[in-house]
Amino acid sequence: MEFVRAKSAGFCMGVSLALNKLDETIEKKNISGDIYILGSIIHNPQVVAEYAEKGVISADVPEDIPAGSIVVIRAHGITKQVQQALAERGIHVIDATCPKVKDACLLIEENTDKGRVLLLFGEEAHPEVKCLLSYAAADTVVFDTLAECQKCDLDPALKYCLAAQTTQDRHVFDAISRELSKRKGLDLVVLNTICHATMVRQGEATKIADKSDFVIVAGGYNSSNTRRLAQVIETSGTAALHVETADELPLAELQKFAKIGLTAGASTPKKIVDEIQAVLESL
Numbered sequence: 001m002e003f004v005r006a007k008s009a010g011f012c013m014g015v016s017l018a019l020n021k022l023d024e025t026i027e028k029k030n031i032s033g034d035i036y037i038l039g040s041i042i043h044n045p046q047v048v049a050e051y052a053e054k055g056v057i058s059a060d061v062p063e064d065i066p067a068g069s070i071v072v073i074r075a076h077g078i079t080k081q082v083q084q085a086l087a088e089r090g091i092h093v094i095d096a097t098c099p100k101v102k103d104a105c106l107l108i109e110e111n112t113d114k115g116r117v118l119l120l121f122g123e124e125a126h127p128e129v130k131c132l133l134s135y136a137a138a139d140t141v142v143f144d145t146l147a148e149c150q151k152c153d154l155d156p157a158l159k160y161c162l163a164a165q166t167t168q169d170r171h172v173f174d175a176i177s178r179e180l181s182k183r184k185g186l187d188l189v190v191l192n193t194i195c196h197a198t199m200v201r202q203g204e205a206t207k208i209a210d211k212s213d214f215v216i217v218a219g220g221y222n223s224s225n226t227r228r229l230a231q232v233i234e235t236s237g238t239a240a241l242h243v244e245t246a247d248e249l250p251l252a253e254l255q256k257f258a259k260i261g262l263t264a265g266a267s268t269p270k271k272i273v274d275e276i277q278a279v280l281e282s283l
Contacts, residue, residue: 001255001257001258001259001260001280001283002258002259002260003259003260003261003262003277003280003281004208004211004212004259004260004261004262005261005262005263005273005277006201006204006205006208006261006262006263006264007204008197008200008201008204008263009218009262009263009264009268009273010264010266010268010269010270010273011266011267011268011269011270012195012197012198012201012266012267013098013099013197014075014098014099014100014101014195014197014266015042015075015098015266015267017075017096017098017099018041018042018072018074018075018096018097018098019041019042019047021072021094021096022035022037022041022051022056022072022096025070025072025094026054026055026056029070032068033066033068033069033070033091033092034055034057034066034069034070035055035056035057035069035070035071035072036056036057036058036059036064036065036069036070036071036072037051037056037057037058037059037071037072037073037074038059038062038065038071038073038074038078038082038086039058039059039060039074039076039078039127040058040074040222041056041072041074041075041096042074042075042267043076043219043220043222043223043224043226043265043267044219044220044223044265044267044268044269045220045222045244046220046244046245046269046272047267047269056072059071062082062085062086065086065089065091066091067089067090067091068090068091068092069091069092070091070092070094071086071091071092071093071094072094072096073093073094073095073096073097074096074097074127075096075097075098075101075267076097076098076101076126076127076128076131077097077098077101077102077105077127077128077131077132078097078127078130078131079130079131079133079134080105080131080134080135081134082134083095097131098166098195100166100193100195100197101128101131101132101166103193104132104163104166104191104193105131105132105134105135106135107163107191107193108120108132108135108136108161108163108191108193109135109136109137111161111189111191112135112136112137112138112161113137114159115138115159116138116159116160116161116189117138117139117140117141117158117159117160117161118133118136118138118139118140118141118160118161118163119140119141119143119149119152119154119160119161119162119163119180119188120132120133120140120141120142120143120162120163120164120165121143121144121149121162121163121164121165121168121172121173121176122142122144122164122165122168123144123165123224124142124144126165126224128165128166128167129142129165132163132165132193141154145172146172146175146176146179149176149179149180150179154180154183154186156183156184156185156186156187158187159187159188159189160180160186160187160188160189161188161189161190161191162176162177162180162188162189162190162191163191163193164193164194165193165224166193166194166195166198167194167195167198167224167225167228167266168194168198168228169202169228169231169232170194170198170199170202173194177190197266198225198228198266201225201229201263201266202228202229202232204263205217205229205232205233205263206232206233206236208233208261208262208263209232209233209236209237209238209240209261210236210238211259211261212238212257212259212260212261213238213239213257213258213259213260214238214239214240214241214254214257214259214260214261215233215238215239215240215241215260215261215262215263216240216241216243216249216260216261216262216263216276216280217229217230217233217240217241217242217243217263217264217265218242218243218244218245218262218263218264218265218268218272218273218276219242219244219264219265219267219268220244220265220267220268221242221244223265223266223267223268225265225266225267226242226264226265226266226267226268227242229263229264229265230242233261233263238261243276244272245272245275245276246272246275246276246278246279249276249279249280251279251283254280254283255283260280262276262277262280
């Protein structure tokens with residue numbers, strides 16, 4: 001059996017920065033309150049569990065965080081309104097939002113402040129999308145497929161801006177942009193909000209898929225960028241399997257393939273990718 005691993009597999013810059021901020025907060029803690037994260041610091045349950053062992057408390061809603069505590073904002077960001085409410089309650093806020101998400105927020109804010117309606121390509125229930133929407137000063141329309149975009153009834157009397165969740169598929173976003181550009185008289189500004197690292201990972205995943213009989217995609221099941229990698233690979237015509245850990249690998253099934261590829265989401269720790277690689281190389 002041959003094996004190939006994506007060079008980009010593992011943490012992206014935004015995830016690394018968020019975890020570094022949380023580590024620094026734990027190490028340099030200088031106020032008496034507990035350390036909280038609102039939701040998952042990143043979308044990887046193994047990482048979240050490790051921080052829970054270090055005493056970091058996960059809160060599902062802002063009201064669960066007591067006044068006087070420390071809260072580290074997750075890499076996906078939180079809504080502008082929630083962040084302001086936390087600060088007003090005397091909670092020490094440490095913002096670990098990914099810089100690429102922050103840039104997208106500011107682009108959306110700048111363009112919607114000018115009266116443009118936001119058209120957002122993303123998963124409406126995703127925390128990053130909720131964060132992005134909170135910076136829109138005007139109306140918003142959210143869709144997560146090209147087909148949904150095609151059904152949108154847009155008023156040519158209004159001005160629009162098109163943006164995307166930072167981990168979305170660039171090829172689909174470009175198709176959406178072309179679709180909207182065909183509409184006569186539509187005043188549309190296209191914002192470049194998809195992270196470059198996301199595009200690099202998806203491009204590399206496609207190349208690995210072309211060279212492999214089967215591809216393993218490692219990462220949290222709640223990680224949208226990991227799910228997207230699996231979708232990109234399958235769209236290219238190669239079968240893919242999304243797993244969280246090496247324990248989930250179907251060893252008997254994998255032995256049928258001559259060449260297996262391995263990639264991982266932006267929130268997948270290197271040690272998990274290494275463990276999966278070790279199992280694959282032992283087959």
